[in-house]
Amino acid sequence: MLEVRDLKKTYATGDEALKGVDVSVKGSETVAMIGPSGAGKSTFIQCINQLTEPTTGTIKLDQIELSSLESERLREARRDIGMIFQEYNLVERLTVMENVLSGRLGYVSAWEAFRRSFPPDDIQRAYEILAQVGLDNMEDKRVDELSGGQRQRVGIARAVIQEPKILLVDEPTSSLDPETSNTVMNLLTDIAAERSVPVLINIHEVDLAIEHADRIIGLHDGEIVFRGSPSELDEQSLDQVYRGATVPDNQSADAPRQSEADDTLYEADPDSVTRRS
Amino acid sequence: MATGERQWNRPTVFRRREIKWIVYAIIVGFFLWSTIGIGVDVGRIFQGIGNLASLIGDFLPPNATPRQAQRILEKMAESVAMAMISTLTGVLLSVPIAFMAAENLSPRPLYAVNRGFISISRAFNAIIVAILAVKAVGFGPLAGIITITFKTVGFFSKLLAEDLEDIDMGTVDAVRSTGASPVQTLVYAVIPQIIPRFAGLSVYRWDINIRTSTIVGIVGAGGIGSVLVTAFNRYDYQYVSAILLTIILVVLVAEGVSAVVRRRYQ
Amino acid sequence: MAIDDRTWDRFDQRRRLGRFIGLLLTTVVVIGSWEYMEIGLVNAETIPREIADLLTRMYPPDVGYTPTIISPLIETIHIAALGTTGALILSIPVALIAAENTTINRFTFWLGKVIVTVSRSVNTIIWALIFVVAFGAGPLAGAVAIAFRSVGFLGKLLGEEIEEIDFGQVKAIRATGASPVQVLLYGILPQIKPALIGLSVYRWDINIRDSTVLGFVGAGGIGVQLFRAVNAFAWQSVSTVLLVILSVVIGSELISAYTRGLVR
Numbered sequence: 108m109l110e111v112r113d114l115k116k117t118y119a120t121g122d123e124a125l126k127g128v129d130v131s132v133k134g135s136e137t138v139a140m141i142g143p144s145g146a147g148k149s150t151f152i153q154c155i156n157q158l159t160e161p162t163t164g165t166i167k168l169d170q171i172e173l174s175s176l177e178s179e180r181l182r183e184a185r186r187d188i189g190m191i192f193q194e195y196n197l198v199e200r201l202t203v204m205e206n207v208l209s210g211r212l213g214y215v216s217a218w219e220a221f222r223r224s225f226p227p228d229d230i231q232r233a234y235e236i237l238a239q240v241g242l243d244n245m246e247d248k249r250v251d252e253l254s255g256g257q258r259q260r261v262g263i264a265r266a267v268i269q270e271p272k273i274l275l276v277d278e279p280t281s282s283l284d285p286e287t288s289n290t291v292m293n294l295l296t297d298i299a300a301e302r303s304v305p306v307l308i309n310i311h312e313v314d315l316a317i318e319h320a321d322r323i324i325g326l327h328d329g330e331i332v333f334r335g336s337p338s339e340l341d342e343q344s345l346d347q348v349y350r351g352a353t354v355p356d357n358q359s360a361d362a363p364r365q366s367e368a369d370d371t372l373y374e375a376d377p378d379s380v381t382r383r384s
Numbered sequence: 385m386a387t388g389e390r391q392w393n394r395p396t397v398f399r400r401r402e403i404k405w406i407v408y409a410i411i412v413g414f415f416l417w418s419t420i421g422i423g424v425d426v427g428r429i430f431q432g433i434g435n436l437a438s439l440i441g442d443f444l445p446p447n448a449t450p451r452q453a454q455r456i457l458e459k460m461a462e463s464v465a466m467a468m469i470s471t472l473t474g475v476l477l478s479v480p481i482a483f484m485a486a487e488n489l490s491p492r493p494l495y496a497v498n499r500g501f502i503s504i505s506r507a508f509n510a511i512i513v514a515i516l517a518v519k520a521v522g523f524g525p526l527a528g529i530i531t532i533t534f535k536t537v538g539f540f541s542k543l544l545a546e547d548l549e550d551i552d553m554g555t556v557d558a559v560r561s562t563g564a565s566p567v568q569t570l571v572y573a574v575i576p577q578i579i580p581r582f583a584g585l586s587v588y589r590w591d592i593n594i595r596t597s598t599i600v601g602i603v604g605a606g607g608i609g610s611v612l613v614t615a616f617n618r619y620d621y622q623y624v625s626a627i628l629l630t631i632i633l634v635v636l637v638a639e640g641v642s643a644v645v646r647r648r649y650q
Numbered sequence: 651m652a653i654d655d656r657t658w659d660r661f662d663q664r665r666r667l668g669r670f671i672g673l674l675l676t677t678v679v680v681i682g683s684w685e686y687m688e689i690g691l692v693n694a695e696t697i698p699r700e701i702a703d704l705l706t707r708m709y710p711p712d713v714g715y716t717p718t719i720i721s722p723l724i725e726t727i728h729i730a731a732l733g734t735t736g737a738l739i740l741s742i743p744v745a746l747i748a749a750e751n752t753t754i755n756r757f758t759f760w761l762g763k764v765i766v767t768v769s770r771s772v773n774t775i776i777w778a779l780i781f782v783v784a785f786g787a788g789p790l791a792g793a794v795a796i797a798f799r800s801v802g803f804l805g806k807l808l809g810e811e812i813e814e815i816d817f818g819q820v821k822a823i824r825a826t827g828a829s830p831v832q833v834l835l836y837g838i839l840p841q842i843k844p845a846l847i848g849l850s851v852y853r854w855d856i857n858i859r860d861s862t863v864l865g866f867v868g869a870g871g872i873g874v875q876l877f878r879a880v881n882a883f884a885w886q887s888v889s890t891v892l893l894v895i896l897s898v899v900i901g902s903e904l905i906s907a908y909t910r911g912l913v914r
Contacts, residue, residue, distance in 0.1 A: 156825055185827035196822035200840045202395050209836055213827025220832045223394035230392050247395055262822075269826060415735065418728035422789040422870075432785035432794075439784060465683030472680055507899040508892070511775060511863040515880055520700040525687045530697065599773045603866065606687070613867075616779050632771040 108133045109155070109273050109305065114164030116150055116329075124150040125161070126329040132273065135303040137296055139310050139320035143349050146326040148309040149193070152275050156188045157181060169272060186213035189266030189304075191295075193278040195258040197250045197265075204246035206261050207233045210268040229268070236264045240294060256287035260294065267298055274299060276308040280315060288312065292319045313345065327351050439621070446625035455611055456630050463597040463607035464634065466528045470597075471590040473529070474536025481537060482544035489548060498541070505538025510596045514605040525606030532593050532600070539589055544578065551577040584646045591642035598631045704885070711893055712886035719875050719891055723898065726871035729789050729864065730857040733796025738850050740801050745808035752812055752838070762809065769802025774860045778869040789870030796857050796864075803853055811845040812838065847913045855906040862895050 109132040116125040124147045132138050140148050153159040155166055157173060166173040168184065176184055189210070197206045211229045212220055219225065237246060240260040250258060259279055266274055276295060280288035296319050299306045310316045316323055317337040325333030325340075325348030332347045333340070396404050448456060484490045485498035505513075513534055517527035551574060559573035601609020608627065615623040747753045748762030777795035785791045815838060823837035839846075865873020872891065879887040 158821055158825060182827040182829060185825055187827075188825070190822070190825040192818065192822055194818050196816075196818040198819050198823070198837060198840050199816070200843065201836075204392055205394070209823055209828070210826050212823065212829075212832045212836060217829060217831040217835065220828070221835050227389065230390065233392075234390050246392065265822075265826070415731065418732045421725060421728045422732060422793055424732070424790060424793070428785065428790060432781075432790070436784040462687060465686050468679055468683045472676070503900075504896070507859070507896050509859050509863045511866060512876070512892070512895075515866075515877075516704065519880060519883075520704040521697060524689070526689050526697075530701075595771075595773060599775055602775060612776070612779070616783070621783075628772065628776070631776075632768070635771045636767070 108169055109307070110165075110167040111151075111155070112165045112167075114151065114154060114166065115162045116147070116154055116159065117162050124329055125154070125164075128164075128326070128329070128331055130307075130324060130331075132305045132307050135300060135305055136321040137299060137306045137308065137319060138322045138324060139308045139316035140324045140326055141310060141313055141316050141348060142326035144311075145328075147329045148326055149277055151326070152190075152277050152307070152309055155275060156185050156190060158190075182213055186269055187272040189269045189271035189274045191259075191262045191266045191274065191276040191279055193281055195255075195262045197258055197261055199251040200249065202247050202249055203237070203242060203253070203261050204233060206250055207237065207246075207264045207268055210265040213269075232268055233264070236267050239298065240264050255282050256291065259283065259287075259291050263291070263294060263298070267302070270302075271304060274304055274306040276306060278309050278311060281311055288315060295319075313340070442621040443625045445622065446629050447622035448626040452623055452626070456608065456627055459601070459608040459611050460598075460630055460634060462525055463528075463601070463609075464594065466525050466532060466600075466607055467590065467593040467597040470529050470532035470536060471586065471593050474533040474589070474593075475540055475586055477533065478537050478540035478544055482541040482548060485541055485545040486548035488551075488553065499545075502538050502542050502545075505534055506542065510535050510600060511603060514600040515603040518604045523604040523606075527604070528597060528600045528606035531605055532596055535596065536589055536593060539592070540585065543581075543585055547578045547581055548574070583649050587642045587645045591638050594638040595635055598635070707885040708889035708892075710886065711889040712884075713890065715879075715887040715890045716894065719872060719894055722865070722870075722872040722875050723894060725789050726861045726873075727858070727898070729792040729796060729869075729871050730854060730861040733793040733861070734800055734850065734854040734857050736793070736797040737800030737804055737853070738846075740797070741804035741808055744801055744805035745812055748805055748809035749812035751815075751817065762805070766802045766806045766809070769798055769800075770806065772799070774799040774857075775863060775867060778864045778867050782868045787868035787870075792861060792864040792869035792871055795869060796861060799860070800853050800857060804849055807849050808842065808846065811842045815841040844913045848910045851906045851909045855902050858902045859899060862898075 109130070111128060111130040114125050114128045114130075115123075117123045128147075128151060130138075130140075130151075140151070142148050150159060154161040154164075155168075155173065157176070161174055164174065168187065171184060173181075173184055198209065201209075205223060208223070208225050208229060211225055214229075215225060234246070237243060240263055242257065242260055242264070245253075245257070250261060253261070262279075274295070279291055279295065283291060292315050295306060295308070298304075308316075308320070317340060320337055323333065323335060323337055323340055324331060325344065327348050328351060332351075333344045335344070393401070481498055481501070484494050485502060487495055490498070510531055514527060514531040517530040517534075521527050521530065555577065556569060556573040559569050564572065597607050599607075599609045601607035601611070602613050604610060608631065612624065612627050612631075615621075615627060744762055744765055746762075747758040748766055750759065753759040753762060774795055777798045778792055781791035781794045781798075785794065819841065820833060820837040823833050828836065861871050861873075862876070863873045865871045865875070866877050868874075872895065876888065876891045876895075879885075879891060
């Protein structure tokens with residue numbers, strides 16, 4: 108279970124990317140984080156496994172405080188976090204199998220990594236997962252020979268072979284066409300369900316979020332402006348997330364209500380063209 | 385669906401894994417042979433490092449008497465002068481040779497001869513050329529100029545010939561079809577296509593020539609090289625440091641100038 | 651109505667002035683250089699005549715001389731091989747600290763740049779002079795000289811390659827919990843491998859040529875024989891040596907081209 112409390116991230120430039128974010132992900136649920144570009148979604152996800160260093164806040168994975176961990180402990184913790192990246196971030200010149208196996212690097216020595224001598228169990232796992240993601244018999248192909256959808260699946264396989272306690276997914280579908288996007292999302296949720304692993308997905312395509320997620324979190328300008336189930340995500344909430352309408356005080360667990368006239372940045376009539384941004 | 389144990393071996397560029405091991409074995413064997421052949425033994429290496437350490441004291445601080453300093457400046461100027469002239473003559477000579485060495489512009493036998501000439505120029509180290517030049521025309525900067533010109537031609541002609549082979553012949557045809565004479569075609573269709581790289585390459589080669597000019601003196605072909613060798617022979621290591629410092633400085637300045645010019649014109 | 655005559659000039663006033671000054675400057679520098687060297691007016695035909703004279707004396711090559719130079723030739727190849735390999739191994743850490751994105755702090759970055767600059771500004775043969783003093787005459791000094799010169803070359807170019815890598819790939823490997831060494835081996839090395847091999851082989855090719863002359867200053871190799879033959883005016887032996895050197899250089903160029911074609 109992942110528990111993030113009051114996470115803040117301010118960059119050296121003074122840019123406040125995250126302004127105190129609380130998130131928890133439990134059991135084997137799928138949580139989708141939506142929000143406009145620059146809202147802080149990527150920053151948030153990268154703070155969890157400390158690829159980006161948070162300024163303040165606590166991040167607990169199964170009760171272990173991640174932000175205080177140093178080098179070796181941190182590496183051990185990272186093994187339990189499977190991350191899938193927006194630009195795939197696969198090692199292009201290496202083969203599919205080598206990329207999938209790199210998920211197990213935290214469990215082998217440097218020499219074994221150099222010689223690519225991974226334990227036979229890992230290799231069996233790799234083959235199983237490759238079959239599951241639909242990349243059977245492609246283990247010796249170089250990654251730079253694959254299509255976008257295929258690369259994303261290799262990325263998924265790499266994260267899954269870690270046998271992680273949570274999957275963090277950063278915009279998996281932004282470089283893919285709609286049909287492939289759907290396939291990838293189905294794949295993610297199927298695998299997560301099968302292994303009872305919780306998933307936190309950053310996603311820009313709201314319709315995909317609504318279709319595949321159990322819960323939705325809306326981030327705007329470093330703050331959470333929506334929490335709820337996909338069915339509770341209506342147009343007003345979407346506006347709050349994407350256009351930054353101010354929200355009423357009691358917004359945490361409930362669905363947001365129609366905003367007060369003098370608090371809003373737009374006319375009460377949502378179809379009005381006279382909006383201020 | 386496969387339930388049995390599946391094997392996987394890391395990918396390799398060699399077609400068969402056996403070949404890979406054989407090649408590696410040969411390479412390792414070769415290096416062992418080299419190591420023994422050269423007489424690399426740890427004892428000698430440590431002794432050498434020890435020597436170096438004590439020598440550092442001899443090399444520092446760099447020092448030159450006023451007369452020595454003057455000699456450095458004179459000979460350094462001579463080196464630079466050699467480089468200047470050689471770059472000019474080399475580039476000028478390269479042009480006709482490049483044309484004769486371009487497959488699309490030159491008849492086969494002429495092409496072959498010029499390409500051969502270029503290869504010979506590039507195969508031999510400048511020092512070898514220098515020592516032959518010295519034996520041909522005597523000691524002094526003239527030998528140095530011949531050497532550096534020769535090396536410049538080899539370098540420049542090859543690149544220029546490749547540029548010429550890459551030009552768009554369609555443009556040439558178009559200009560020719562207006563009734564232009566061969567010279568006019570050259571000036572209007574060929575030259576503009578190769579000019580962009582020309583300036584950059586010239587400055588680049590000038591930079592290399594400055595470096596070369598500092599060492600051809602070692603075999604008597606003029607420039608500061610001879611001063612350096614004499615200093616070594618006299619065990620005057622502080623003087624050596626002073627000379628080296630001057631050389632490094634000049635080389636760095638030349639590199640800087642070269643970088644600036646190339647950035648402005650590319 | 652009057653129609654103004656429109657003119658066209660290829661270069662405008664400013665550029666014309668610039669070109670003129672450039673030309674003037676070049677002429678002044680060149681003539682100044684010539685005067686400075688006090689060579690005087692060289693008879694245009696002396697140079698080709700002298701060179702032709704020398705070339706005639708070098709023909710035909712003394713084939714019987716060949717056995718004497720086989721051993722020094724092999725020594726030359728050893729010098730180049732060991733020097734290049736040593737430099738290759740040393741250049742990887744140097745490249746890592748000379749690259750903006752992998753260097754540890756400003757001091758290491760500066761250190762990397764200094765190493766690269768000093769190594770590149772001093773010619774191989776000058777390094778050889780220095781190391782003959784330290785290690786004594788012989789091929790060991792030569793190999794070390796080759797290594798010292800090559801470290802800067804490889805370090806600089808490899809460093810530039812490293813600066814161009816896709817850091818996303820490195821991040822992803824780190825995210826799996828890999829150690830820094832594993833990140834280097836799995837995330838950085840595969841990205842620079844083509845450049846690594848290409849540059850090493852390219853430098854080895856240059857080093858073979860450089861190694862042929864180290865004997866001139868006592869650092870071993872075929873240069874010793876060549877120097878001896880030239881000073882004895884044994885021109886036909888000289889041409890034998892030159893032909894042997896030529897074939898070795900061509901051979902090494904072929905190997906270099908082939909190997910670079912293998913890695914992509």
